[in-house]
Amino acid sequence: MIITHISDPTDPRLDDFRDLKHSDNRPDLPGGKGLVIAEGPLIVERLLASRYPVRTLVGFPAKLDKFLSQPHIADLAAGIDTYSLDRETLAQVAGYDMHRGLLAAANRAPELGLSEVIKTATTVVVLEGVGDHENIGSIFRNAAGLGVDAILFGNGCADPLYRRSVRVSMGHVLRLPHASFEGKHTNWHYGLDQLKESGFQLVSLTPHEDAVPLDQALYDGNGVPYEKIALLVGAEGPGLTERTMRRTDIRARIPMSAGTDSLNVATAAAIALYERQRGRMPHGE
């Protein structure tokens, strides 16, 4: 493996990592979505193992050596343009001090289709209006740990492949299948009908006190967990729109203390997904 050392921060071979704080959402690239950037060994490894084609790998000399000394990683990184650079150089290129000293950039891969990602899925999460990149990242991280097969994007959500989402998700946005519903405004609701036709029970998560407690809502009349569940969650604050909730089979809530605020959307989703895991794995096994 050939590693070229670069000491000139203006070298165009480092352009993938230029001014990351301001430009990682690059509208100049095809699709207007920019590159996928991974930071740190754990997430860079997950990017290398993902379906996103890695273009460039850079790092401090010692960090790169250590990372690439692992045979399975050297295999994944074979043929990728790899450059070593000093901490000061990287800071000048990226615009911030990247103390973890390892970065990779990949092209976006074609988006997966809805039918494809739900084909064998039994638990999916549907997001509406979740515009915060960190919340998107946290939802992927929690979903990956709690048995979710796919994340589906309704209207008004932030880009899951934005650098901050990738980081907060611990790289799980690169691993957990996701797809977007087609259509804006309420047109994406036709995709909810597709979920119903595929046998999913549609559950809206809401703090409203008239909703059914989670430990009932996820089970049929005999207390048996539904075979397929789509859990819908909305943005912190506004929550799911009424029009969307009307399309679902049931509204579920987390029992909360009186007079408190609703939970963060990623935390609320994690609790619902825990209840789903609990019901499907008696005594957690």
Added chain:
Amino acid sequence: MIITHISDPTDPRLDDFRDLKHSDNRPDLPGGKGLVIAEGPLIVERLLASRYPVRTLVGFPAKLDKFLSQPHIADLAAGIDTYSLDRETLAQVAGYDMHRGLLAAANRAPELGLSEVIKTATTVVVLEGVGDHENIGSIFRNAAGLGVDAILFGNGCADPLYRRSVRVSMGHVLRLPHASFEGKHTNWHYGLDQLKESGFQLVSLTPHEDAVPLDQALYDGNGVPYEKIALLVGAEGPGLTERTMRRTDIRARIPMSAGTDSLNVATAAAIALYERQRGRMPHGE
């Protein structure tokens, strides 16, 4: 109520809010702990209603007027030094652009004692080594919503009254009782014995696969929830120390998908607290 307008950013009456990004942990004050700073209407209201004595209230003119036009808030703010100032002035004082335009500063109140906060408590959370201010804030927010009576600090935790913790907690660090165990290193473990003597079942939350699933660990042999539970959680990454876990009655885990990372500490605590709520309120009522 007299509101004085200040246009000079060097006015010493604004010193409580000076350079907040770098100095809100002020060792020059008695106790070396600095002031308690609240940002935005929701959290400022919670600070005014708390046991922390508010010293100063500042805001943009329109924000202050709107805030103080609420009679219950005007009552709480009576007699407090209140200054209006423009956005640019506040930005120069605080060192960042505070777009919510309302800030309050309070002195620290004497810490509560352990015996006092556990006296009538039935669910408490014990933290060990949780050094991240945002995680501390999230834990308070989740605990407030999910029926916790007190938070107890073991060794190596961050300051819950730091500005960022206050903000992330939505002000719940100002409302939910908390106390610190006495003693550093492992000496604080004597406090765990005090919890046991007070009838608490001590539950360590850990991702270890030999631990007992949560929906068993929080219940006695007959499936009845323990009357009093102390849930112990450790920092993300290292988790609870082995020495601490040995002092507890049981080790509990959240059933997770194979090959994934552990959850964020505040998320894991929220899930355990949901299970606690669920068990105590059949069908969530």
